[in-house]
Amino acid sequence: MKKFTFFLALICLMLLNVAAKADEAYVVIENGVATFKFGTKPSGALSPKSNTTDEKWAAVQSSITTVVFDDSFKECIPTACNHWFYDFENLTTIKNMKENLRTSAVTTMHGMFFNCKNLKSIDLSSFVTNNVTMMSYMFSGCSSLKTLDLSKFNTAKVQWMTCMFENCSSLESITFSNTFTTNTVDRMNNMFDGCYALKTLDLSSFNTEKTSIMKSMFYNCRNLEVVYVNTWSNAAVTNPKNSTKMFEGCNKLYGGKGSNPKSLGIYDYTYAKIDGGTSDPGYFTKVGTTPYSPNDPYVVIKDGVATFKYDSNPPSDALPIQSVSNIQTWGPYKSSITTVVFDNSFKNYTPTDCSYWFYNFPKLTSIKNMKENLNTSSVTDMTYMFYNCNSLESIDLSGFVTTNVTSMAGMFEECSSLKSLDLSKFNTSKVQYMSNMFYKCRNLAFIYVNTWSNEATNANKSLNMFENCNKLYGSKGSNPTTLKIYNYTCAYIDEGASAPGYFTKVGTTPYSPNNAYVVVNNGVATFKYDLNEPSDALPIRTGVTDSRWSSSICSSITKVVFDDSFKNYSPSQCTGWFSGFSNLTEIVGINENLNCSKISSYYYMFQGCSSLQTLDISGLNTSYAADMVRMFAGCGNLQAVYVGSGWNTNKVTSWAAM
Numbered sequence: 001m002k003k004f005t006f007f008l009a010l011i012c013l014m015l016l017n018v019a020a021k022a023d024e025a026y027v028v029i030e031n032g033v034a035t036f037k038f039g040t041k042p043s044g045a046l047s048p049k050s051n052t053t054d055e056k057w058a059a060v061q062s063s064i065t066t067v068v069f070d071d072s073f074k075e076c077i078p079t080a081c082n083h084w085f086y087d088f089e090n091l092t093t094i095k096n097m098k099e100n101l102r103t104s105a106v107t108t109m110h111g112m113f114f115n116c117k118n119l120k121s122i123d124l125s126s127f128v129t130n131n132v133t134m135m136s137y138m139f140s141g142c143s144s145l146k147t148l149d150l151s152k153f154n155t156a157k158v159q160w161m162t163c164m165f166e167n168c169s170s171l172e173s174i175t176f177s178n179t180f181t182t183n184t185v186d187r188m189n190n191m192f193d194g195c196y197a198l199k200t201l202d203l204s205s206f207n208t209e210k211t212s213i214m215k216s217m218f219y220n221c222r223n224l225e226v227v228y229v230n231t232w233s234n235a236a237v238t239n240p241k242n243s244t245k246m247f248e249g250c251n252k253l254y255g256g257k258g259s260n261p262k263s264l265g266i267y268d269y270t271y272a273k274i275d276g277g278t279s280d281p282g283y284f285t286k287v288g289t290t291p292y293s294p295n296d297p298y299v300v301i302k303d304g305v306a307t308f309k310y311d312s313n314p315p316s317d318a319l320p321i322q323s324v325s326n327i328q329t330w331g332p333y334k335s336s337i338t339t340v341v342f343d344n345s346f347k348n349y350t351p352t353d354c355s356y357w358f359y360n361f362p363k364l365t366s367i368k369n370m371k372e373n374l375n376t377s378s379v380t381d382m383t384y385m386f387y388n389c390n391s392l393e394s395i396d397l398s399g400f401v402t403t404n405v406t407s408m409a410g411m412f413e414e415c416s417s418l419k420s421l422d423l424s425k426f427n428t429s430k431v432q433y434m435s436n437m438f439y440k441c442r443n444l445a446f447i448y449v450n451t452w453s454n455e456a457t458n459a460n461k462s463l464n465m466f467e468n469c470n471k472l473y474g475s476k477g478s479n480p481t482t483l484k485i486y487n488y489t490c491a492y493i494d495e496g497a498s499a500p501g502y503f504t505k506v507g508t509t510p511y512s513p514n515n516a517y518v519v520v521n522n523g524v525a526t527f528k529y530d531l532n533e534p535s536d537a538l539p540i541r542t543g544v545t546d547s548r549w550s551s552s553i554c555s556s557i558t559k560v561v562f563d564d565s566f567k568n569y570s571p572s573q574c575t576g577w578f579s580g581f582s583n584l585t586e587i588v589g590i591n592e593n594l595n596c597s598k599i600s601s602y603y604y605m606f607q608g609c610s611s612l613q614t615l616d617i618s619g620l621n622t623s624y625a626a627d628m629v630r631m632f633a634g635c636g637n638l639q640a641v642y643v644g645s646g647w648n649t650n651k652v653t654s655w656a657a658m
Contacts, residue, residue: 148173186236189213208236232274627653
């Protein structure tokens with residue numbers, strides 16, 4: 001009996017020793033390389049990671065750049081791969097996985113490659129997934145992956161695909177096959193969430209009859225254009241909350257008939273179906289059919305020409321239309337643009353916002369086909385649309401429909417070359433903001449309107465509307481500089497002094513303000529007053545320090561002529577008019593054509609005319625004069641001054657050095 005007992009004890013000891021030396025999977029980490037092996041686990045080796053709280057793995061996982069599957073590992077038949085490479089954020093290479101990892105018995109791959117954000121490729125061609133039930137978070141956070149080939153996957157038993165590809169932000173394509181079935185999948189929430197680079201998904205192998213949670217499934221797939229399906233069921237989604245944000249952020253996604261989440265504003269499972277058009281919208285396209293091709297508005301710039309187009313073929317160098325959000329993007333191009341062209345394709349686009357479109361195009365001189373090809377019927381904002389287009393001399397706005405526009409603030413601000421604007425097609429009944437609308441349009445003379453409504457605006461919303469529009473006149477002669485009213489108060493058709501306005505009724509003759517100016521040619525300075533002021537004309541002097549009259553110009557003049565037209569001008573002063581005309585010897589027409597009835601100042605008028613010997617001013621009436629300081633000072637060769645019966649100094653109070 002004792003012999004038997006001893007023998008039995010010996011056998012048990014031997015069995016225990018064998019058990020103690022049983023082979024197992026383990027990982028050896030050295031110099032950033034994690035080697036998966038199978039055999040007797042040595043001291044210091046780790047078991048494959050199986051959870052997110054393992055402190056030993058937490059201490060080393062960020063150092064791992066390479067994973068190697070040793071030949072011994074092909075003898076291992078794991079049943080779980082969950083979390084194996086979880087948070088290996090610096091992992092870049094996996095070697096021999098195809099040859100040495102056998103997955104036929106694996107039931108879970110949950111979080112297997114989670115946050116391997118530097119891993120650019122994974123060879124999964126040897127994966128056998130027939131028994132896997134969990135693939136949630138499997139590739140989540142693999143932000144460097146560009147492609148995934150899952151064509152060998154058999155997902156017949158998978159129940160969870162939650163966040164499977166979440167935040168794979170560089171992923172451009174996923175290859176599924178007909179074995180990638182979803183017949184048993186309950187959860188697909190956030191499955192493709194944040195896959196920014198995906199443009200197309202073929203989910204034709206998917207069967208969603210048992211899928212109850214689809215929340216945020218395609219959330220923020222902002223470049224996704226087409227999702228192909230064979231069929232799609234939402235029958236198991238009994239709680240609408242389980243599909244919220246399913247398509248939110250999928251602004252470029254279109255169903256086969258053109259249904260689009262952004263346009264329809266419905267982001268849950270309501271339209272998770274094959275698109276049937278307006279009567280039965282959906283965001284999916286039937287596999288095997290031609291996808292919808294949405295057009296995009298864009299601008300192509302070449303050789304100084306900016307062409308606005310609307311189609312589905314924008315070239316790689318195309319720019320989005322300028323807006324307040326992308327002004328910096330346009331920065332390098334704006335100063336080169338001389339011409340804008342609206343392509344025929346653009347007539348099919350219906351913008352809602354035209355603000356900043358031509359903002360600060362300083363060399364723009366021509367806009368072509370805007371009348372024919374720009375549809376503004378839905379536009380609500382034209383703020384700063386033509387701001388600082390200071391080389392643009394004319395704009396054809398006859399095609400503009402402004403019925404829905406609420407802001408025209410700064411629309412033509414600093415368009416300093418514009419001389420007239422025809423706004424006769426404008427409807428301003430909804431326009432609230434008109435501030436700076438024509439600000440600093442210094443050469444704008446006429447604004448033609450058919451009617452103009454200010455009912456939606458007020459003084460605070462129309463500040464500086466007409467400020468520095470010095471040459472602008474309403475049809476009866478009302479002028480902002482004269483009236484010093486710059487807001488909407490005078491944004492009306494001009495009715496004269498009783499009801500002033502700065503607009504002219506379209507079809508009527510505009511007011512023609514004459515300008516007083518001087519033309520200097522071959523030593524002769526001719527004073528004129530008419531509408532035909534040439535570009536090289538000089539203004540009438542306003543003082544002896546008027547910088548526009550340089551000393552070289554003054555000294556070059558030998559003769560002054562008052563043109564017949566000048567008799568219609570009524571100046572209020574003659575301050576310094578001929579000051580410094582040191583070579584002046586003759587003045588013609590001053591008695592006949594200089595109207596002195598309102599002149600109060602003759603200050604420095606002839607000062608420094610040192611070559612004058614006689615001066616006939618017998619036709620001047622000086623009864624209104626108050627200042628004759630230095631009127632003839634410095635006329636060293638003047639021998640005689642002829643005056644007539646109109647010479648009257650009764651009101652003169654300043655005579656110094658006359």
